[in-house]
Amino acid sequence: MSSQYKERQFTILMVFGIAGLILLLRAFYLQIWDSTFKVKADAVAMSKYTRYPARGLIYDRNGELLINNSPVYDLMVIYNQVKPTMDTLKFCALLGISKASFVEWLNKDFRHDKQYSKIKPYVFMSKISPEVYARFQESLYEFPGFFVQVRNIRSYPAKNAAHVLGYITEVTEDDIKKSGGQYVMGDYIGASGLESSYEKELSGIKGAEYVLKDNLGRDVGKFQDGKLDTLPQSGLDMISSLDIGLQAYAEELMKNKIGGIVAIEPKTGEILAFVSAPSYDPSLMVIDKDRGKAFLALQNDPHKPLFNRAIMAEYPPGSIFKTVVALVGMDMGAITPQTSFNCPGYFVNSGSDIRKCRSHPHPSNVAIGLQWSCNTYFFSTFKAIADRYGYTNPSAGLDTMAARLSALGLGRKLGVDFPGEKGGxxxxxxxxxxxYPREKGSWRSPTIVSLGIGQGEMLLTTLQMANTAATIANSGYYYIPHFAKAFKKGNQLVEKPEKYRQRINPGIAPEYFEWVAEGMNLVVSAGTARSVAIPDVPIAGKTGTVQNPHGEDHSTFIAFAPVNNPKIAIAVYVENAGGGGRYAAPIASFIIEKYIKGEISENRKWREQQIKDTDLLNVQPKKLFVAPSNPVEPVENTEEPDINN
Structure with a gap:
């Protein structure tokens, strides 16, 4: 019996012994091996400093610096470590603030506002100038609970490309929620332009430093000898596709005008110039005390300089769209390259609907039709497209055309690496x-014939127009237009995203593009844009005049050059400027010459100066009208222009 009790006693002792050993090992792990609980225990005597990384710089394609970093100082505070007996008068005098501001900035609604805590640092005063910081820093030790955090804001060595570069701003609560812990209140984030598109690449990764504090709130050493500290990782530098010299020149030509310019390198899809006019100096958006006032002035400007007309304005393209109608017509078999249409100087759409056309040589093929921008030729071509499957079935023809346009990047977003793109x-x-429902008579091809010359409900962005020119220059392919040429991580180059390196083929035969390119070549060499020809640089182009019932017509032009080895494709759209040959075509011609030859020919400088001096911001309307609430949005209409360029 006694042996049985001894066995039970041994078993009980073993159980207690094993349990005690487990507890001992667990205590060892928690106190010695795992520092988590020690960190929590020491938290009252430890502060975490965030070390902000340098934001990536942005360069143009030739290495010119476009966006730089400048230091800015934020004064942080931990409420529970502030001494009630501190010398607030000296503190306020050093910073140049009032006692009332001190009380307001220190005392937060800790009970209801979750972004503030008495035991965690928050911004007391932001964007302190280097001069004030230098004066205050000498006495900082006298004010426990306060410390300075260095961050970077942007500066702009170049005074152009404001819409492209964009700006940074402080994060919102929504930004913080979406970031998954990356941002906290007071952080900066890209708000527009490339700053926004490539926020992930430019922003870098924060570092952290854990510092021990004494009972006066002073730093006394690194926590755990800095084992928990992490270094910040700078953002990637971006090499953009922009040529800032060309950009500045294009902006100069568009001074006191409204519209957009996009220039693309056809063989890569890289955007060389990207202008929205009127523009503004990007340094106005530097984070300082004057920024709010500058932003408000830009926002209230009646010409809307903050609106990006190169990518957000959706315009009727006018006669430049005839190049696309020709491509689709040939591809669908509605016409052939050798198709001719008789043009008596007008087009009879119906018994009472007669559309105008100018007097010009007989359009014996599609290239000649483009050369003289014959309205009759392209009204007829569009009707042949719409009626391809029968006059009573225009839906099939129109939707087939829409599918071809989508393949060309029209009627949808192209996918440019830039925020705010519209799809036209x-x-x-x-x-x-x-x-036009059936009960009201339905619709047929004559109802929508204005689409054939780029009027009516057809809308394109300037970016889409430029990409169309690039696709024709490449004889039937394009790359998604983009601004990222490459990134730099130290001395290592990082390629741009793969989707911008992939060639896109719309599926239309190259020979049809060659016919259209020949027509565009004739436009400049012997057609509606003869006046913008450049010596030694053959240009293929197409003019467009977009009827504007509220004022002067809009002027547009697409082109590429040199014809046999295209290095630049361009679209220019100038609002309220008259015919396509008056302003859009010369502006495109000067930009092409500047890019390819580096300078403007002497015999063309008088015209260049004339363009620069022209003010179209306050053009008198052709008739009285009530201005629309948003002057940047073109008015849709179903009429075609009186002249066909």
Whole structure:
């Protein structure tokens, strides 16, 4: 019996012994091996300093610095470590603030506002100048609970490309929620332009430093000898596709004008120049005390300089769209390259609907039709497209055309690496079925014939127009237009995203593009844009005049050059400027010459100066009208211009 009790006693002792050993090992792990609980225990005597990384710089394609970093100082505070007996008068005098501001900035709604805590640092005063910081820093030790955090804001060595570069701003609560812990209140984030598009690459990764504090709140050493500290990792530097010299020149030509310019390198899709006019000096958006006032002035400017017309304004393209109508017509078999249409100087759309056309040589093929921008030729071509599957079935023809346009990057977003892109508009049969239901007579090709010359409900962005020129220059392919040429990580180059390195083929035969390119070549060499020809630089182009019932017509032009080895494709759109040959074509011609030859020919400088001096911001309207609430949005209309360029 006694042996049985001894066995039980041994078993009980073993159980207690094992349990005690487990507890001992667990205590060893928690106190010696795992520092987590020690960190928590020491938290009252430890502060975490965030070390902000340098934001990546942005360069142009030739190595010119476009965006730089400048230091800015934020004064942080931990409320519970502030001494009630501190010398607030001296503190306020050093910083140049009032006692009332001190009380307001120190005392937060800790109970209801979750972004503030008495035991965690928050911004007491932001964006302190280097001069004030130098004066205050000498006495900082007298004010426990306060410390300075160095960050970077942006500066702009170049005074151009404001819309492209964008700006940074403080994060919102929504930004913080979406970031998954990356941002806290007071951090900066890209708000527009490339700063926004490439926030992830430019922002870098924060570092952290854990510092021990004494009972007066003074730093006394690194926590755990700095084992928990991490270094900040700078953001990637960006090599953009912009040529800042060309950009500045294009902006100079568009001074006192409204519109957009996009220039693309056809063989890569890289954007060389990107102008929205009117523009502004990017340094106005530097984070300082004057920024709010500058932003408000830009926002209230009646010409809307903050609106990006190169990518957000959706315009009727006018006669430049005839190049696309020709491509689609040939691809669908509605016409052939050798198709001719008789043009008596007008086009009879219906018994009472007669559309104008100018007097010009007979359009014996599609290239000649483009050379003289014959309205009759392209009204007829569009009707042949819409009626391809029968006069009573225009829906099939129109929707087939819409599919071809989508393949060309029209009527949808191209996918540029830039925020705010609009997709333009290619109306489908569904749209017209709503506008013209069966009970009201339905619709046929004559109803929508204005689409054939780029009027009516057809809308494109300037970016889409430029990409169309690049696709024709490449005889039938394009790359998604983009601003990222490469990134730099130290001395190592990082390639741009793969989707911008992939060639896109719309599926239209190259020979059709060659016919259109030949027509555009004739436009400049012997057609509607003869006046913008450049000596020794053959240009292929197409003029466009977009009717504007509220004022002067809009002027537009697409082109590429040199014809046999295209290095630049361009679209220019100038609002309220008259015919395409008056301003858009000369502006494009000067930009092409500047890019390819580096200077403007002597015999063309008088015209260049004339363009620079022209003010189109306050053009008198052709008739009285009530200005629309948003003057940057073009008015849709179903009429074609009186002249066909």
């Amino acid at each position: 508009n290619m109306p489908s049969s569904r749209y017209y079925n709503k506008i």
